[in-house]
Amino acid sequence: MLVDEIKALRDTIITNIVLIGQVPAPTFKEKRRSSLFQERLAEFGVDEVTTDGYRNPIGIIRGTSPEKPPIFVGAHLDTFFERDIVHNYTIRENTITGPGILDNSLGVGVLVSLPIIFERLGLRFESDVVLAGTIQSIGKGNLRGTRHLLKTWPTPIRGAICLEGVELGRLNYFSDGMIRGEIVCRIPEEKGVMYKFTPNAILILNEVINEILNLRLSQRPRARIVIGKISGGANHGKIAYDATLGFEIRSDSYKMVRSIYNDLRDIVDGIGHENEAVLDMKTISNLKAARLKFNHPLVKSTAEVLKTLGIKPVSKSTESALSIFLSRKIPTVTLGITHGENSYTHNATMEIEPMFKGIAQIIGVLKAIDSGVCDEQ
Amino acid sequence: MNNSWLKENTFHYSEFGDLSRLVDEKQKKNLKISLCLPTLNEEKTIAKEIIIMKSELMSRFPLVDELVVIDSGSSDNTVAIARSFGADVYNANEILPDLEQFKGKGENLWKALYITTGDIIVYIDADIKNIHHRFAFGLIGPLLRFDKIKYVKAFYDRPISIGKNRIRPTGGGRVTELVIRPLFSLFFPELTQILQPLSGEYAGFREIFEKIPFPIGYGVETSMILDIYEKWGLEVIAQVDLDRRIHRNQDTKALGRMSFAILKTFINRQKNLGLGEFKSNLYDEIIQYNLVENEYQPDIFKIAGLERPPIIEIPEYCQKFKPNVN
Secondary structure (H helix, E strand, C coil): CHHHHHHCCHHHHHHHHHHHHCCCCECCCCHHHHHHHHHHHHHCCCCEEEECCCCCEEEEECCCCCCCCCEEEEEECCECCCCCECCCCEECCCEEECCCHHHHHHHHHHHHHHHHHHHHHCCCCCCCEEEEEECCCCHHHCCHHHHHHHHHCCCCCCEEEEEEEECCCEEECEECEEEEEEEEEECCCCHHHHCCCCCCHHHHHHHHHHHHHHCCCCECCEEEEEEEEEEECCCCCCCCCEEEEEEEEEECCHHHHHHHHHHHHHHHHHHHHHHCCEEEEEEEEEECCEECCCCCHHHHHHHHHHHHCCCCCECCCCCCHHHHHHHCCCCEEEEEEECEECCCCCCCEEECHHHHHHHHHHHHHHHHHHCCCCCCC | CCCHHHHHCEEEHHHHCCHHHHHHHHHHCCCCEEEEEEECCCCCCHHHHHHHHHHHHHHHCCCCCEEEEEECCCCCCHHHHHHHCCCEEEEHHHCCCCCCCCCCHHHHHHHHHHHCCCCEEEECCCCCCCCCCHHHHHHHHHHHHCCCCCEEEEEEECCEEECCCEEECCCCCHHHHHHHHHHHHHHCHHHHHCCCCCCCCEEEEHHHHCCCCEECCCCHHHHHHHHHHHHHCHHHEEEEEEEECCEECCCHHHHHHHHHHHHHHHHHCHHHHCCCCCCCCCCCEEEEEEEECCEEEEEEEECCCCEECCHHHCHHHHHHHCCCCC
């Protein structure tokens, strides 16, 4: 019934997803998408539409009990795709395809659709509902938008929901400690003239990778290192003068993350010294571990909402805005809206039909927070 | 040359962004508005256009009263997709089936006059990659707000798609600059104020469209401007900046064929427009050359430049709409 009511707004919800998604918003360049976000909220009659001091666009739907703290619903505005990439979305009978749709144009499109969905369903909340499109989340953005928004928000916050495009069923309520970094190797060019055997930046990074793989990682607290990105060199037949390795260290103990980071620094210093190469390691972003307990009323209620809708909850750690909320002691969950594939390609594709259940779960969780599941902790 | 038209009849779509006001104007004037999307193999873009237009200009603001897709016989899923998203879809050949059948955008636009019931008809290409409802309300705005305006054309920035996934910030408009603008400058300098005479998006009152002929193919945009200008003058025309439209990049030979059709349309009107004497028996083929195995071989395309007469001359139309022939 609820799902059908939401489905009746299909065209407008899809329109929001497409209009938002077709405006490129690479990290640090979210201004146009932010303007559109505000424009749409204003068109939908949201009581207050503004930006915070860091230019995160927000809309506030006033609640019926001004004394209750607000509930936040957030989605990050930025995507991985640069401005000159064609951001054209293709709608087929049950899918929408286009760059950035799953991370996170879908989340933002649904976020701006909430006011008209509430209106259609005749929903009023006791708390103000703050719809926040946060900027500078991904990569070097290091969740600055969310950090600033929460740091400067003047009142306590009752609870929050973070929206991500996929996967429907995700119920994130804890986040690992994390350090994301880059190791850059550069071979000074004059060395090529002096030495018969020029050091190769890619091979030096290969040495670094081998040493990382030799590290014995703790099982408790569990820890792991993800080597997620590598680039370097100029062409097939030329010694590589530069190479970059992107990594992430994760653990449910931030102390453990720091300890592994120091191990990596020793590896980098040692290999750099042995090869007479310039080998730098720098941190791009970091997060402290934070969590709700699995028996927190918000977690239990959210799981119940999902089950009622026939969605199987799956809980994993997430390194996202969730951890910023949790580190400020704001009970928060992250939810996925639908199913999708090819997340980080130009052909990222979302399924339309499951989205309506995904939206219904957001409303269910909002109602739970509004009824007080976050209030007694 | 007096360019006062450019100043007075050029608008930006944002001037008409208050959709409630447009709906009020429409209701006050008791007008009905039809939106027509001509299609041929547009399965990648058609659903998006239908959904956005329906959501924003039909459900949220009742500005558009009907949305029709006139298809030229797509071989992909255009028709099924358009139907599944709630558009009224017609096969051009099934409209006025007793007439000789032709295939082309102009044919679809002309037949849309018979199928639709609106007092204002909005024509929007179905291949717009960055579709937004401004493409429709921007064109409707001047027609509702200014009584003298009867026909509105779009203009925009023209980034073009290059390769699969990238766009180049400026480009396109070659046929306009190399063919149309020199022609207008030679014969009707005041028409050069129309910044993108070949834009595929325009809207106007039925009473205008029904009284002008429609070339079957590429020439339709040119003919509309020339015929409306000749019958009612430049003052009834307006142009609206729609901001940005991403185009497909076409190769030079395709543009050559387009130019040929446009020139034919222009020359077909030599008498009405008082252009002087041109050769009366023009050829119907454009001849282009390709180098094949060290030999230049002609590549001949027939472009007859056929035109539908003003639809007001078609008995079935008169029976259905009973138009005022004056």
